[in-house]
Amino acid sequence: MERQSAWTRWDATAREKISAFCERYRCFLSQYKTERKFIQGCISLAREHGYQPLEACDRLKPGDKIYRANRNKQLILCQLGQQPLSLGGHLIAAHVDSPRLDLKTSPLYEEDNLALLKTYYYGGIKKYQWLNLPLALYGTVVLKNGEKKEICLGEKPEEPVFTITDLLPHLAKDQMKKTIEDGFPGENLNILVGSLPEPGKEKEPVRNYLLRWMKEEWGISEEDFVSSEFEAVPAGAARDLGLDRSMILGYGQDDRVCAYSCFLALLHTGPTEKSSFCLLVDQEEIGSSGVTSAQSSFFQTFVEELLEKTGSGLKEKRLFFENSKAISADVAAGLDPSYRDVYDPRNAARLGFGIVLERTTGARGKSGSTEPTAEYLAYLRNIFDKHQVCWQTGELGKVEQGGGGTVATYFARLNIDTADCGVPVLSMHSPFEVTSKADIYSAFQGYQAFYQEE
DSSP states (O other): OOOOOGGGGOOHHHHHHHHHHHHHHHHHHHHOOSHHHHHHHHHHHHHHTTOEEGGGOSSOOTTOEEEEEETTTEEEEEEOOSSOGGGOEEEEEEEOOOOEEEEEEEEEEEETTEEEEEEEEESSOOGGGGTTOOEEEEEEEEOTTSOEEEEEESOSTTSOOBBOOOOOGGGOTTGGGSOHHHHSOGGGOOEEEEOOOOTTOOSSHHHHHHHHHHHHHTOOOGGGGGGEEEEEEEOSOOEEESTTOOEEEETTHHHHHHHHHHHHHHHTOOOOSSEEEEEEESOGGGTSOSTTSTTSSHHHHHHHHHHHHTTOOGGGHHHHHHHOEEEEOOOEEBOOGGGGGGSOTTTOBOTTSOEEEESOOEETTTBTOOOOOHHHHHHHHHHHHHTTOOEEEOOSSSTTTOEEOOTHHHHHTTTOEEEEEEOEEBSTTSSSEEEEHHHHHHHHHHHHHHHHOO
């Protein structure tokens, strides 16, 4: 099936509009690098567009805009349509967590007069890609008395950064004979954080200096790491990529590029017949098992409260799910010409060709795929073509090469028609991922068209 580059369909005026939209996205991506920060930024922007907390509303009517946050890591926004909820709604779900390094419960140690932090890697990463990078630390620390400390260090030019060292090539003969998996063990992903000794301390003087520094600067003790969330992410802003500035290079685009696009699409959608929902979830990269993930009951209880506050009964919950339609907005694998042999070029998505509609995900014989029906895929095709959205099809590599999953399965379980549809990415799960501005804007247009459909 032949598709054409989305850029060929836009004139100079349209390209300026796309550039402005993607500049706002680039700034948002740079400013909100963790799931907590991203949700915080979305709530602030939603309130500017008239959204109110659901708990502040006693009764709801068509046209109302409400949201509810779950533990600062998950967010649902809804614009109520003219039709009753029993006739269903349009839902787009995306995840806001990204691969990263998390500090262990007891992270700080000293060895050979250097202080380091022990980490877990979060999500599927190539471990060697995280070496020798400038890293920033984001932390949320809750003290025993309930006081919360928010920490960010390494983003401002005047602030220090952190890094994970690698072996110099002169001494790496044995390392280079190993497989990538064996040559870069996860236990070696230790972040270098200091070398200055505490005066008068003979035992672990560098570690003691840093413990005193954290107490004075952050107001936390070593024991407070137990009730903390520290994330190490690449320091610095996302950047325009290419001589033509047609792409964006930045951390966390899987899946914040889709999260931002569907969130902005809802904010800029006018009154609709059906109710529109945007669901931003956490923990997709580690299996969606936690309380802020797509598997939690948060979405279902949100729907129950909507039914109550619109004067409907809980008996209509089943009808709402049965009559609703959903998009799992998650990134797709873009065809990389440097690694063409792992793709099926006839079925691979290409950067700059628009939003990707995926008929199947999973791995090796569609294992784990939600497999949307032909009728539902035709429904989405019709929407995109009717609204002149640039779109393409795609898949995650050759049949037996690999595979992956999305949050689509958790909405399909509720008997909601669901399909994966998102932005193609190069260097997925690396510290710096690549997207095309054409695809980002096409995703925004596609998601908005989906919300507007009657």
